Amino acid sequence: MINSEKKKKPIGKKILKWFSVIAIILVIVLVSIPYLFKDKIVQMVSNTINNNVHANVTFKDADLSLLKNFPLVSLTVKDLAIANKSPFVGDTLFNAQTLSLDMKIMELFKKENEPISIKSITSNNGNINIIFDKKGNGNFDIAKENNEKTDTTSDSSFSLNIDEYSLENINFYYIDRSTNTKLSLSKINHIGKGNFAEDIFNLDTKTTAVLSFDLDKTNYINNVNISLDAVLGIDLKNSKYTFKENTGFINQLPLKFNGFIQLVDENQFYNLSFKTPTSSFKNALALLPKQYAGNLNTIKTEGNFEINGIVKGTLSENTIPAFDINITSKNALFKYADLPKSVKNININSKIINKTGSVKDTYVFINKLNFKIDEDQFSANGSIKNVTTNPNINIAAKGTINLANIGKVYPASLKKELAGILNANISTKFDMNSVEKGNYEKIKNSGKISMSNFKYEGNDVANPFFIDKTSVSFNSNSIKLNEFEAKTGTSDLSIKGNLNNFYGFIFKDEVLKGNFNLSSNNLIVADFVDAESSSKEENTTTSSLKIPSFLEVKLNANAKKVVYDNINLNNVSGNLFIKNETVELQNLKSDIFGGNIAFNGTINTQETTSKFKMDLDLQQLNIGDSFSTLNMLKSIAPIAKTVDGKINSKITLSGFLNEDMTPDLKTISGNLFGKLLNPKLNSNNSKVLSLLNNKVDFLNFDNLNLDGINGVFSFDKGLVTVKPIPLTYKDIKIEIGGTHGFDQSMNYDIIFDVPVKYLGSEVTNLISKLTPKDAASIKSIPVKGTLKGSFTNPNFSSNLKDATNTLIKDLVAKQKANLLNQGKNKLLDLIGNKTTKKDTTKQNNTTNKVKDVLGGLFGKKKKN
Known part of the structure; x- marks a missing residue:
C-alpha cells in the first residue's frame, strides 16, 4: 500500500503540471489569435463594404475577441458611420456606437476568397435614417450593381448563417420630403432568434419602441409606446412572412x-x-x-x-x-x-x-x-x-359640458377644480385647396361656443380667475368674440372683437390678424402676477417677453384705473398695434401725478434683447411725485424731487429692455425738455441745496425764482448733460450747467453774477470814494463755483474770496489814481500863480495844502 501510494503522487503531479501547461497555452492562444487575425478581418470588413455600397463608410476601430462570446469569435466595429453621397450629401444612412459580428473560430482559418459565415449580429446606440427626396429618390439605395463590383467571383467576403440578432437603443427615422412626412421609432430594442440556415423556419422576435408621426407640420402621434412579441413564419424561398403567435400593444x-x-x-x-x-x-x-x-x-x-x-x-x-x-x-x-x-x-x-x-x-x-x-x-x-390630395373636412359638434364634472369622472392632474358651463353648437365644412389658395368664401362655418361661470385656480395665477360669460361665433373667415367678461382679484376685464384669417393661420402658417376693444373699470397688474412665482423667477434665469411673429392685432384700450407696482394711472386710453414681433403705441394717454401723460412709440422683441423707442408728453405733472416715483425720471433729474410744483415736459428716449420689460437705464439715450410751473424749492430735502445754502452767504435757495424756467437735458449710456440754465435770486443772476450720472455722481459749474453790495462794507466804502463815473461802472462781479461728488455726498467750492480780493485791489488802485490826478491838478494851479507881492502868511498856507495832498497819496493808508 505504501509503495503504491508513493507511485501515485508523481503521476498526479505530472497531470497537474500538464494541465497547467495546456491552460497557459490556451490562454496564450485566446489572447494572441485576435492579434494574428485582426488585420485580416478588418481588411475583409473594408473590402466587403467598399465592394458593395455607394457611400462613405468610416469606423474608428475594430476589435477581435475570443473571450467575449466563447467559443465564438466576436468582431466589434466601433463608431461605424455610413454617410450618403449625392444626391443626399450630408445625410447619414446609418451610424452605431458598436456593431458586433459573432462567428465560429474555424472561420478565421478560411482563405481570403472563401466567405466567412456570421452566426449573430448585435448593434447598439445608433440611428437609421431612411430619406426620400422631392423626386422620390431614396438614400438607402446604395448597393452597387453587379457590373460595378470589383470582385466578380463573390458578392461578399461574408455569408449570413445567423441564429440570432439584436438591436439595442436604436432610433429609426423615416422622412419623405415630397409629402413632408416624418415617422420615428425611437429607443428601439429588438431581438430575433431563428435558424437562418433553413429555407423555412420560425423567427421569434421581441420589440419595444416609441412611435411618433407628423404629416405636413401637424403631429398626429407623439411619443406613443408600442411593443410586439411575435413568432413569424419565414419562407425564404417564396419571400413570405406569416404572423403566428403574437401580441402587440399601442x-x-x-x-x-x-x-x-x-x-x-x-x-x-x-x-x-x-x-x-x-x-x-x-x-x-x-x-x-x-x-x-x-x-x-x-x-x-x-x-x-x-x-x-x-x-x-x-x-x-x-x-x-x-x-x-x-x-x-x-x-x-x-x-x-x-x-x-x-x-x-x-x-x-x-x-x-x-x-x-x-x-x-x-x-x-x-x-x-x-x-x-x-x-x-x-x-x-x-x-x-x-x-x-385635397382633404375635404366636414365636422359638427353640439352639446353641454359642466367643467366641474371633468375631475369627477376622469383622473385629470388638476391641482384646483375647474368650474363653468360650456355650450357648443358649431359646424365647419371646407377643403384644403380653398384654404391654400385663400378662397375663404368657400369655407362654410357656423355656430357658437359660449361659457359661463368659469373659474380657474392654480399656482400660475395670483388669484382665482372668473369668466362671468363669454361667447364666440364663427363665420367663413373670422371668429367673433361677442363678449368676454372676467374678474380676478379686484380687477375686471371686458373684451370684444374679431380674429381674422384664422384658417390661413391654422393651415398655412399665415399671420393671425385681429381687432379688439378692451375696457376695464379697475385693472391691477398684481392681480395677474403671482408674487411667489415672481420671487422664484428672480433667483432663476428667465426669458424676456417675446411677441409672437404670427400675430397682427389692433387693440383699442380704455381703462378707468390701472395700477402698476406703486403707480396709479387713471383714464387710460389708446391704441396698441402688434405686428412683426413689435408693439406700436399710438395716442396712449393717462391721468397721473395730478396731470396727464401721452405715449407714442414702439417696443421691438425681434432680437434676443428687446428694445424700445418712446416719445412722452407730460402735462401739468406734480414734479415731486413724478420725479421721485419713476426710476427713469429720478435718474435723469434727481434734483427735481426737491421741487414742489408742476412741470410740462417732452421726452424722447430709446434703449434696451430688461427681462421684466423695464428700461435698462445703462442703455437709454435721449433728450428731455422741461418747463417748471409755479415751482418752489425745499432745500431741506436735498443735501446739495443745503450745502449751497451753507456755503454761499448771500443766497437762500428756498427763495430762488424758478417759475417758467426751461431745462434741457440730454442723456446717453448713464450720463446726463444739462445745458446751462439761467436762474435769478433777487438781483443775483445764476447760471448752472454740467453733467451727472445715473449712479448719482455729478460735475456742475455754477456762475454767479454778484452785485457788489453783497461783498461787504470794505468794498462798498472803497466804491464810495471813487468818482461817480468809476463807481457806476462797478455794479457786480462774476463768481465761479464747482459742484462735484454725488447727490448724497456733494462738494462745493468757489472763487468768491479771490474775486473779492481782486476787486478790492482794483478799487484801491483806482482810488490812488484818482488822488494822484487830484494832486497834479493842485500843483499845476499853484505853480501857475504869480508869487510877487504876496504876504508871507498866505504863502505858508498854500505850502501846507500841497504837503497834505502829497501825504494823502504816498503816506500811510487809512483803515477802511
Whole structure:
C-alpha cells in the first residue's frame, strides 16, 4: 500500500503540471489569435463594404475577441458611420456606437476568397435614417450593381448563417420630403432568434419602441409606446412572412395580427387582419398615454370598445393596399373607483377606409361620437375625404359640458377644480385647396361656443380667475368674440372683437390678424402676477417677453384705473398695434401725478434683447411725485424731487429692455425738455441745496425764482448733460450747467453774477470814494463755483474770496489814481500863480495844502 501510494503522487503531479501547461497555452492562444487575425478581418470588413455600397463608410476601430462570446469569435466595429453621397450629401444612412459580428473560430482559418459565415449580429446606440427626396429618390439605395463590383467571383467576403440578432437603443427615422412626412421609432430594442440556415423556419422576435408621426407640420402621434412579441413564419424561398403567435400593444391597447406579407418582384403584397383580443371598454382608455390613463385595474366599465381591420393588396410605386379599419363602441360606460361620477351612453362608430388601393381614395368617417355626464350630453360627427390630395373636412359638434364634472369622472392632474358651463353648437365644412389658395368664401362655418361661470385656480395665477360669460361665433373667415367678461382679484376685464384669417393661420402658417376693444373699470397688474412665482423667477434665469411673429392685432384700450407696482394711472386710453414681433403705441394717454401723460412709440422683441423707442408728453405733472416715483425720471433729474410744483415736459428716449420689460437705464439715450410751473424749492430735502445754502452767504435757495424756467437735458449710456440754465435770486443772476450720472455722481459749474453790495462794507466804502463815473461802472462781479461728488455726498467750492480780493485791489488802485490826478491838478494851479507881492502868511498856507495832498497819496493808508 505504501509503495503504491508513493507511485501515485508523481503521476498526479505530472497531470497537474500538464494541465497547467495546456491552460497557459490556451490562454496564450485566446489572447494572441485576435492579434494574428485582426488585420485580416478588418481588411475583409473594408473590402466587403467598399465592394458593395455607394457611400462613405468610416469606423474608428475594430476589435477581435475570443473571450467575449466563447467559443465564438466576436468582431466589434466601433463608431461605424455610413454617410450618403449625392444626391443626399450630408445625410447619414446609418451610424452605431458598436456593431458586433459573432462567428465560429474555424472561420478565421478560411482563405481570403472563401466567405466567412456570421452566426449573430448585435448593434447598439445608433440611428437609421431612411430619406426620400422631392423626386422620390431614396438614400438607402446604395448597393452597387453587379457590373460595378470589383470582385466578380463573390458578392461578399461574408455569408449570413445567423441564429440570432439584436438591436439595442436604436432610433429609426423615416422622412419623405415630397409629402413632408416624418415617422420615428425611437429607443428601439429588438431581438430575433431563428435558424437562418433553413429555407423555412420560425423567427421569434421581441420589440419595444416609441412611435411618433407628423404629416405636413401637424403631429398626429407623439411619443406613443408600442411593443410586439411575435413568432413569424419565414419562407425564404417564396419571400413570405406569416404572423403566428403574437401580441402587440399601442400604449396599453392590445392587438393581435393574422395573415402574411410577401415580396413579389419589387412590390410587397399584404394580407393582414388585426383586432383587439377583448372587447372591454378599457381598450379605449388604454389608447391614452399611461401617465394619463389612471389605474385601469380599478376601473369599472360596461359596453364594448373594439378595433379591427383588414389590410389587403399590393404596395407599389402607384398603389397601396386597400384597408378597412373600424373603431366601435355601443352604450359603454366607465367609472374610476375613487371618483364619484361616471361617463355613460358612450357610442362610437368610426371608419378609416380605402377600397381602391389609390392613395387619394382614403376616407375617415366619424359617423357617431356621443356621451353623457349627469344630464349633460355631447355629440359630434364628421368626415375627412380625399385625405392625401385635397382633404375635404366636414365636422359638427353640439352639446353641454359642466367643467366641474371633468375631475369627477376622469383622473385629470388638476391641482384646483375647474368650474363653468360650456355650450357648443358649431359646424365647419371646407377643403384644403380653398384654404391654400385663400378662397375663404368657400369655407362654410357656423355656430357658437359660449361659457359661463368659469373659474380657474392654480399656482400660475395670483388669484382665482372668473369668466362671468363669454361667447364666440364663427363665420367663413373670422371668429367673433361677442363678449368676454372676467374678474380676478379686484380687477375686471371686458373684451370684444374679431380674429381674422384664422384658417390661413391654422393651415398655412399665415399671420393671425385681429381687432379688439378692451375696457376695464379697475385693472391691477398684481392681480395677474403671482408674487411667489415672481420671487422664484428672480433667483432663476428667465426669458424676456417675446411677441409672437404670427400675430397682427389692433387693440383699442380704455381703462378707468390701472395700477402698476406703486403707480396709479387713471383714464387710460389708446391704441396698441402688434405686428412683426413689435408693439406700436399710438395716442396712449393717462391721468397721473395730478396731470396727464401721452405715449407714442414702439417696443421691438425681434432680437434676443428687446428694445424700445418712446416719445412722452407730460402735462401739468406734480414734479415731486413724478420725479421721485419713476426710476427713469429720478435718474435723469434727481434734483427735481426737491421741487414742489408742476412741470410740462417732452421726452424722447430709446434703449434696451430688461427681462421684466423695464428700461435698462445703462442703455437709454435721449433728450428731455422741461418747463417748471409755479415751482418752489425745499432745500431741506436735498443735501446739495443745503450745502449751497451753507456755503454761499448771500443766497437762500428756498427763495430762488424758478417759475417758467426751461431745462434741457440730454442723456446717453448713464450720463446726463444739462445745458446751462439761467436762474435769478433777487438781483443775483445764476447760471448752472454740467453733467451727472445715473449712479448719482455729478460735475456742475455754477456762475454767479454778484452785485457788489453783497461783498461787504470794505468794498462798498472803497466804491464810495471813487468818482461817480468809476463807481457806476462797478455794479457786480462774476463768481465761479464747482459742484462735484454725488447727490448724497456733494462738494462745493468757489472763487468768491479771490474775486473779492481782486476787486478790492482794483478799487484801491483806482482810488490812488484818482488822488494822484487830484494832486497834479493842485500843483499845476499853484505853480501857475504869480508869487510877487504876496504876504508871507498866505504863502505858508498854500505850502501846507500841497504837503497834505502829497501825504494823502504816498503816506500811510487809512483803515477802511
